Amino acid sequence: MSTPVLSVRDLVVEIPTRRGVLRPVDRISWDIAAGEILGVVGESGAGKSMTGNAVIGLLDPPARITGGEILLSGQRIDDLPRDRLRTLRGNKMGMIFQDPLTSLNPLLTIGDQLTETILEHLDVSQSEAHKRAIAALEEVGIPAAKQRIGSYPFEFSGGMRQRVVIALALCAEPDLVIADEPTTALDVSVQAQIVALLKRLCRDRGVAVMLVTHDMGVIAEAADRVAVMYAGRLAEIGPVRDVLTTPRHPYTEGLMASTPLASQGRARLRQIPGSMPRLEALPDGCAFHSRCAYAQDKCRRAPGPDIASCDGHAACWFPLTQSRPLKEAEA
Amino acid sequence: MSALISVRNLTRVFDVSKPWLNRVIERLPRSLLTAVSDVSFDVEDRSVYALVGESGSGKSTIGKIVVGLVSPSDGTVEVRGVDLSNSEDAAEIAAVRADIQMIFQDPFASLNPRWRVRDIIEEPVKVLGGDTSGLAERLLEQVGLSATDVGKFPHEFSGGQRQRICIARALASEPKVIVCDEPTSALDVSVQAQVLNLMSDLREQYGLTYLFISHDLTVVQHMADVIGVLYLGRLVEEAPRAALFDTPKHPYTQMLFEAAPRMDAFGRDIDVPKGEIPDAINPPPGCAFHPRCPFAVERCRVERPEMRKLGQTRVACHLAE
Amino acid sequence: MSDIETEIHASGLSSAPQSRLRRAWDSDFLYSFRRSPVAVVAALTVTLMVLAALFAPLIAPYNPFDPATLNLMNGFTPPMTENEFTGQIFLLGTDDQGRDVFSTILYGLRISLFVGFAAVCLAMAIGVTVGLLAGYLGGWTETVIMRAADVQLTFPAILVAMLIFGIAKGITPPEYRNEVAIWVLILAIGLSDWVQFARVVRGATLVEKNREYVQAARLIGRRPGAIMLRHILPNVLNPVLVIATISLALAIIAEATLSFLGVGAPPTQPSLGTLIRIGQGFLFSGEWWILLFPALTLLTLALSVNLLGDWLRDALNPRLK
Numbered sequence: 009m010s011t012p013v014l015s016v017r018d019l020v021v022e023i024p025t026r027r028g029v030l031r032p033v034d035r036i037s038w039d040i041a042a043g044e045i046l047g048v049v050g051e052s053g054a055g056k057s058m059t060g061n062a063v064i065g066l067l068d069p070p071a072r073i074t075g076g077e078i079l080l081s082g083q084r085i086d087d088l089p090r091d092r093l094r095t096l097r098g099n100k101m102g103m104i105f106q107d108p109l110t111s112l113n114p115l116l117t118i119g120d121q122l123t124e125t126i127l128e129h130l131d132v133s134q135s136e137a138h139k140r141a142i143a144a145l146e147e148v149g150i151p152a153a154k155q156r157i158g159s160y161p162f163e164f165s166g167g168m169r170q171r172v173v174i175a176l177a178l179c180a181e182p183d184l185v186i187a188d189e190p191t192t193a194l195d196v197s198v199q200a201q202i203v204a205l206l207k208r209l210c211r212d213r214g215v216a217v218m219l220v221t222h223d224m225g226v227i228a229e230a231a232d233r234v235a236v237m238y239a240g241r242l243a244e245i246g247p248v249r250d251v252l253t254t255p256r257h258p259y260t261e262g263l264m265a266s267t268p269l270a271s272q273g274r275a276r277l278r279q280i281p282g283s284m285p286r287l288e289a290l291p292d293g294c295a296f297h298s299r300c301a302y303a304q305d306k307c308r309r310a311p312g313p314d315i316a317s318c319d320g321h322a323a324c325w326f327p328l329t330q331s332r333p334l335k336e337a338e339a
Numbered sequence: 340m341s342a343l344i345s346v347r348n349l350t351r352v353f354d355v356s357k358p359w360l361n362r363v364i365e366r367l368p369r370s371l372l373t374a375v376s377d378v379s380f381d382v383e384d385r386s387v388y389a390l391v392g393e394s395g396s397g398k399s400t401i402g403k404i405v406v407g408l409v410s411p412s413d414g415t416v417e418v419r420g421v422d423l424s425n426s427e428d429a430a431e432i433a434a435v436r437a438d439i440q441m442i443f444q445d446p447f448a449s450l451n452p453r454w455r456v457r458d459i460i461e462e463p464v465k466v467l468g469g470d471t472s473g474l475a476e477r478l479l480e481q482v483g484l485s486a487t488d489v490g491k492f493p494h495e496f497s498g499g500q501r502q503r504i505c506i507a508r509a510l511a512s513e514p515k516v517i518v519c520d521e522p523t524s525a526l527d528v529s530v531q532a533q534v535l536n537l538m539s540d541l542r543e544q545y546g547l548t549y550l551f552i553s554h555d556l557t558v559v560q561h562m563a564d565v566i567g568v569l570y571l572g573r574l575v576e577e578a579p580r581a582a583l584f585d586t587p588k589h590p591y592t593q594m595l596f597e598a599a600p601r602m603d604a605f606g607r608d609i610d611v612p613k614g615e616i617p618d619a620i621n622p623p624p625g626c627a628f629h630p631r632c633p634f635a636v637e638r639c640r641v642e643r644p645e646m647r648k649l650g651q652t653r654v655a656c657h658l659a660e
Numbered sequence: 661m662s663d664i665e666t667e668i669h670a671s672g673l674s675s676a677p678q679s680r681l682r683r684a685w686d687s688d689f690l691y692s693f694r695r696s697p698v699a700v701v702a703a704l705t706v707t708l709m710v711l712a713a714l715f716a717p718l719i720a721p722y723n724p725f726d727p728a729t730l731n732l733m734n735g736f737t738p739p740m741t742e743n744e745f746t747g748q749i750f751l752l753g754t755d756d757q758g759r760d761v762f763s764t765i766l767y768g769l770r771i772s773l774f775v776g777f778a779a780v781c782l783a784m785a786i787g788v789t790v791g792l793l794a795g796y797l798g799g800w801t802e803t804v805i806m807r808a809a810d811v812q813l814t815f816p817a818i819l820v821a822m823l824i825f826g827i828a829k830g831i832t833p834p835e836y837r838n839e840v841a842i843w844v845l846i847l848a849i850g851l852s853d854w855v856q857f858a859r860v861v862r863g864a865t866l867v868e869k870n871r872e873y874v875q876a877a878r879l880i881g882r883r884p885g886a887i888m889l890r891h892i893l894p895n896v897l898n899p900v901l902v903i904a905t906i907s908l909a910l911a912i913i914a915e916a917t918l919s920f921l922g923v924g925a926p927p928t929q930p931s932l933g934t935l936i937r938i939g940q941g942f943l944f945s946g947e948w949w950i951l952l953f954p955a956l957t958l959l960t961l962a963l964s965v966n967l968l969g970d971w972l973r974d975a976l977n978p979r980l981k
Contacts, residue, residue: 051527165615195393197612200598204611225600249605266532268561279532283497406879441879449872453894463880
């Protein structure tokens, strides 16, 4: 088995506040192979964006990595000095943010932004960089790329801007791309286009993608594997078809069941009682136990289960399996 | 059943021209943005009518016109027989307006951060001079919060809880109609389920009518009785829920259904929609969708299609059948 | 943690409302205050000076403006030394007329602080009102107000103040001039300062105007005046507080400048500026204390108020949180 492009091992991010030390990311581990798309799904506050920022090294102080390792193609990057990390970023790692409007510098033409990135990371001449920039724009589907390379971001629509952002992330030929909610701010039809584009480009170039989103539908269509996060911890991880159709963690099961599609024909949606606990007020034991229909004594008392120590798929002392009937927990 | 809300030929045009001086110097024409163009539909009493569309479809503008925040450029909105824009009787209009409330999309911006929850909820009733004793506590319990929360400020609540407070505020003046502008779009999936269930329960309990605006087809499929699909300010299709989702007749509706992410479609490579939503200031001639429509013919380029009835569906397409 | 507490925490609801004092003490705002030594020292200094000014008649060892108590023979006594004629000791010495410098400073502080506060209050009242109207109503109201503001900004504030002062002097009969001087001073400084408040409030109003909570208030029928006063005003006050504090320092210095130039507080009710003017005449003849102590007082006051304003700006800045 070849080395995975990204390897995260027991990553911990902490933020010291006056009310105590918070852990927005608590022992996260996963691997992403070349050409694979890992979907990271979770609700707001689950820590998925923070994990993405930690990997690419853009954590806002006072948040900092206090445990675990991040390896890029087998090399540790979490302990690198800032300037080494900066050269890696953009070159080996690219990032796509949620809002295309603020991801692009409004004062520079898209051509300038592309050539700047290319020249920074690849050893090519100015004219070669310009050619590559046009090629990148054509590849993401910007019509009349040669004429439009001199345009400013505000002259593009939202969908087009996000394509430019993708081109920007990929132009320096990275091995890993982190996409943080790339389609959330876009219309449905544009979203479909962007997801298809992302899939095609990453497969063609063998890029590993960490796709962070809260939209399960996008995950179902785009991801190969999916990781479900809850209150900073990894709840479940596995191939997307398995996790979405036969979830093992009660949270994943509750999440899938509460989508409107799952309750077709019924008057009320299934809902998970309560809401995700705030980081300052995490309960003892399993973070989900207070909302879990299957919680038992061990869940309340034993320190939070680790995926590795459980069956390797779901961080749950009593994961749901085929033999256990799913309880109908109406709220 | 008579229609509670009757919208006829509703049109709204915004003047987005540059200032006069700029236009003179740069020799530019006026820019007019047609947000809503000749939209007509009825909402039955105690039903949920959903308006679905992407950005630029005009769905939010229609909601604001119904509620009275924006005035129409042309056309009428009749609620319980009263023409809200043209009626002479101001008292009658005010009485009807008091029966229409709104829930907004952003739970963080819909509540005044400096007001306590009690004052926020009581405000609609206070303005009408009603009795507010115990009102806020009662409504909070109804929406699933605790009566002890009345003295708190909005920032002490989560997004889902704030949306519940908005619902409580909307219920305070005992309205008949609630216009819901993307009420759950900013919420997480599990919170969305709670809020949608709450809205369904309240609707049954109080016999409310919802004008439900959304871009999320799965939510609309769950909540709505009748659905109207908007594209670039025009109503392109309207049908009862089952009819729309079983047999969508308009090519745009079909494209929307195809493009919407589905959770049972693992790794499918979909038929990607062509093109993008055109500019509302210079819409395409004829049918607004024709540049992106796989079935477009010459007539579509020239003549704007009218709404016609096909069974239970109304559709604005020359070729639909 | 008991099950109930876990449940409450899991559902995200905070605990029952604490007492207001406890909550205020715990808040991020006062926390950052407690942690910043500069802010604490500055606040203490200002408080001390305000108290000293308020209780001047009680603290001052002598009343410097009562001719009956004045003894010319006390004149020019250095600080803390026995006067060769009367044997009295004065903490900070005496001026040319035998007035105790410490007492004159205390009374002078009164005038300086009073004029400063009042002028800022006037500027705030005008500026905030005008800014709200300009931001909310837009159109010609906004254009007229903002252009008037622009025009006023082209004149230096001190010149505007002197202009107003001159006009007032011209129209007041001579016997009332001294009495009216303080009020004219307040008017002059206040009128020269309203523009920055108006600009900031207008900008903040433009932002808040489009928020959903304002739309919610509009749709329940609240009148524009009520919306501006009860909804928008509380939310635009943050930057106003910061500017007010810094304006206070500037107003105090402006008053001192005007008094120094002779167009401010009269010698019968001298402010710190007047005292500085008086003291300046004696600096080079050796009686340094008549100038130094009023000048130091003015410096400390202005500096403390400025530092307090600086801290306030950082504490209230949502981006830095």
